[in-house]
Amino acid sequence: MALFRKDLILELRQQYTLYGVLLYIASTVFVLYLAMGQPESETWNGLFWMTQLFICTNAVAKSFLQESRGRMIYFYSICNPVEFVLAKILYNLLLVAIMNLVNLVLFVSLMGDPTVSLLPFIGISFLGAAGLSLIFTMLAAIASKAMQQASLMAILGFPVIIPQLMLLMRLSKLAFAETFRAGVPVQVVLLLLALDLGVALLSVILFPFLWKD
Amino acid sequence: MRSSWWKILCVALLFYTVIGGFLIPVPALRQLQETIRNLYFHVCMWFGMMILFTISVVYSIKYLRTLKFEYDLYARNFAGTGILMGILGYTTGAIWASYTWADPNNPAYASFGSIVREPKLIGAAMALLAYFAYLVLRSSITDLDKRARVSAVYNIFAYAMLFPSIWIVPRLLPSLHPGKEGNPALNFNDIDARMRMVFYPAVIGWTLLGVWITTLKIRFALLEEKKLAT
Numbered sequence: 453m454a455l456f457r458k459d460l461i462l463e464l465r466q467q468y469t470l471y472g473v474l475l476y477i478a479s480t481v482f483v484l485y486l487a488m489g490q491p492e493s494e495t496w497n498g499l500f501w502m503t504q505l506f507i508c509t510n511a512v513a514k515s516f517l518q519e520s521r522g523r524m525i526y527f528y529s530i531c532n533p534v535e536f537v538l539a540k541i542l543y544n545l546l547l548v549a550i551m552n553l554v555n556l557v558l559f560v561s562l563m564g565d566p567t568v569s570l571l572p573f574i575g576i577s578f579l580g581a582a583g584l585s586l587i588f589t590m591l592a593a594i595a596s597k598a599m600q601q602a603s604l605m606a607i608l609g610f611p612v613i614i615p616q617l618m619l620l621m622r623l624s625k626l627a628f629a630e631t632f633r634a635g636v637p638v639q640v641v642l643l644l645l646a647l648d649l650g651v652a653l654l655s656v657i658l659f660p661f662l663w664k665d
Numbered sequence: 666m667r668s669s670w671w672k673i674l675c676v677a678l679l680f681y682t683v684i685g686g687f688l689i690p691v692p693a694l695r696q697l698q699e700t701i702r703n704l705y706f707h708v709c710m711w712f713g714m715m716i717l718f719t720i721s722v723v724y725s726i727k728y729l730r731t732l733k734f735e736y737d738l739y740a741r742n743f744a745g746t747g748i749l750m751g752i753l754g755y756t757t758g759a760i761w762a763s764y765t766w767a768d769p770n771n772p773a774y775a776s777f778g779s780i781v782r783e784p785k786l787i788g789a790a791m792a793l794l795a796y797f798a799y800l801v802l803r804s805s806i807t808d809l810d811k812r813a814r815v816s817a818v819y820n821i822f823a824y825a826m827l828f829p830s831i832w833i834v835p836r837l838l839p840s841l842h843p844g845k846e847g848n849p850a851l852n853f854n855d856i857d858a859r860m861r862m863v864f865y866p867a868v869i870g871w872t873l874l875g876v877w878i879t880t881l882k883i884r885f886a887l888l889e890e891k892k893l894a895t
Binding site: 587590591594597598599604607608610611612614615650651654658661662 | 729787788791792794795798801802805806807811814815817818819821822823825826
């Protein structure tokens with residue numbers, strides 16, 4: 453918990469990284485708006501998840517890459533790996549949830565709102581953001597051990613992330629159709645939740661092996 | 666000749682597969698006709714790939730438990746042969762698709778786009794990409810011990826994510842490729858009795874061949890290590 457607080461405080465003090473990512477979201481969406489105007493629902497959906505993916509990569513990547521070697525050794529001496537990775541996961545979940553909200557607000561205000569009902573779509577987007585942040589937290593931990601970390605993370609991450617993205621796009625496509633009024637398809641949501649849980653479990657199990665250097 | 670009985674079995678089964686696969690009569694379905702014989706090769710490649718990847722993950726887990734250097738070598742080489750079988754699976758699939766899916770009125774490349782968009786093919790491509798990423802990750806870490814540890818972690822992680830991409834997601838999407846309702850080759854009602862006679866031995870034969878190739882590669886790699894050490 454203390455570690456979680458440390459990350460949070462660090463984020464609030466070093467605001468340039470947070471603002472950097474926020475600026476990144478704003479400029480991406482603005483450029484998309486200039487290029488596309490107000491696209492149809494299908495295009496909107498695709499663009500939304502693509503920006504979400506890249507925001508997640510950028511926001512989560514730095515959570516491990518920003519830690520200097522000396523600081524990692526310090527953490528190594530004061531806490532056990534499970535606590536450490538849980539703190540990272542929680543912090544990244546919070547971070548990505550905020551980014552998701554900003555992205556969503558910008559998308560709806562600039563590129564229009566093609567959804568039939570916005571509320572379920574907001575829920576789906578948070579679910580998706582959580583899944584993306586979980587997977588990328590683990591991948592950032594792996595990539596931070598290798599050289600050329602940032603580009604390696606993309607290479608490692610994209611094949612792994614695609615099933616999740618496919619499920620999410622399929623789920624959110626329903627938010628644009630009239631059939632959505634019948635209720636959110638529970639099966640897919642449960643599948644996604646199970647995937648998220650599995651990723652979190654795997655991170656907790658596997659991270660201790662990455663930890664010792 | 667270490668444990669050579671299964672190598673003999675492998676050769677015998679593969680001879681049986683090729684001879685029986687081309688000679689034993691098959692039911693003539695309107696769409697498939699004789700191309701169904703490709704089942705003995707195409708489907709077996711994917712079975713072999715999955716089995717080899719599974720073995721690779723088992724060795725990765727074993728490596729993390731014991732930190733014995735050979736297990737890392739095993740995991741890497743099984744993944745390598747798995748990739749090879751995956752590529753062969755694509756090749757045989759492409760041959761099959763060019764007779765069954767491609768529009769005969771157009772040249773084959775005209776149908777290429779719609780075949781590439783198949784969810785099953787994309788799922789399999791993701792699996793292969795993940796293992797290519799595994800190889801890239803390995804080559805980007807120079808420290809031997811660290812490389813083994815980090816790549817073992819990625820191997821387990823990627824494998825756990827692979828299952829949704831190969832087994833679950835494509836089944837949710839519309840596809841021309843058979844196998845949406847279950848495992849077509851494993852279901853007893855789906856496949857003709859005469860074909861089962863060849864198909865199951867074929868799966869075992871091709872998988873054994875994959876294992877054989879891998880053991881040779883591992884032995885070669887171990888010898889190289891030994892030479893470096895002296």
